[in-house]
Amino acid sequence: MKKIYLFILFLIINFGGLALGNWFMGDAVASDWYNNLNKAPWTPPGWVFGAAWTVIMFCFSIYLTYLFSVRNSKFVMFVYAIAVLLNVCWNFLFFNQHFITWGFVNIILLTLVIIYFFITFRHDKLHSLKYLLLPYIIWLCIATSLNGYIVFNN
Structure with a gap:
């Protein structure tokens, strides 16, 4: 029963973060800028x-449910x-403030944090579940390349 509550909590936090980031973004995608x-x-x-982030946050929530049920520490919560925070801040930096270089730094840091989850938190129960992070890592690599292209070509 504890896992169900954790899963719901992580869904709320993760999709809430996406919603907050979307709010920061506003209508910037349709803007002249x-x-x-x-x-x-x-x-x-x-x-x-939208489709990618939905799959990513669903997979990330499953992974976090098992991670926190096995290894619930202040350090894991901090990471x-x-x-x-980095996920939400990217929208604010890139779309809201037009700080494309800081957005690029932000997304690189986010990618490193998610890769850190993938390689650091090891446990028998988590061994195969860590592959739920691959969609997130792959998408962040794509998003980093998109952000980097904008930085270096504008």
Whole structure:
């Protein structure tokens, strides 16, 4: 029963973070500023972002449920809080403030934090569950390349 509550809690926090980030973003995707940026040729259509983040946060919530049921410590909570903060801050930096370079630094740090989860928190029960982080890692690599392209080509 504890796992169900943890899963619901992580769904609320993770999707709440996405909602907050979306609020910071506002209508920036439709703005002249964003539309006039030189974007990477591999930039996916807008609907892909929502679909990707839905899958990512669902998988991340499952992973966190098992991580926190096996290894619930202040340090794990701290690393998770950093991940949530970085995830929310990227939208604020990139879309709200137009700080594309700081957004690039932010997304690199977020990628490193999620990779840290993947390689650091090892436990027999988590061994195969860590692969739930792969969609997040792959997407962050794509997003980092998109952000980097904008930084270096605008």
